[in-house]
Amino acid sequence: MENKPDFSYSRAEKLKSKKLFEKMFAEGKSVANFPLRVIYVKADFKDNVPIKAGVTVSKRNFKSAVKRNRIKRLLREAYRLNKSMVSNNSTDKYALLILYLGKEMPESKAVHQKMEVLLDKFNKKIAQESKKSTSEEIK
Known part of the structure; x- marks a missing residue:
């Protein structure tokens, strides 16, 4: 049987914990690709999900709830x-918060391209961090 990529985004994968949100803003690390930024933190979830993700858009930049919800x-x-x-490149469990920092309404194609680059940067950064931590454990 073929191993097809999972294109679902189930309820279990959505970031909803208020404590995790606070932890992310307090001690989370970030990666940016304007107009997107990812804030992430290692976490341990009770359910067997490798990554939980949430999205947010600034009310300061978009007063209209309709526009915020569209973004x-x-x-x-x-x-x-x-x-x-x-999810395929990570061995640890992470909580991600994706922020939209721009001031104009984005187009779908642009958001998809920026998201690909952003997630690629995130993969490289966590790979660097895991290499760094394993080399420190050896010493």
């Missing part, structure tokens, strides 16, 4: 289609 839908869709890049 959040675009971000979730772009993440859903590209999440296999992250």
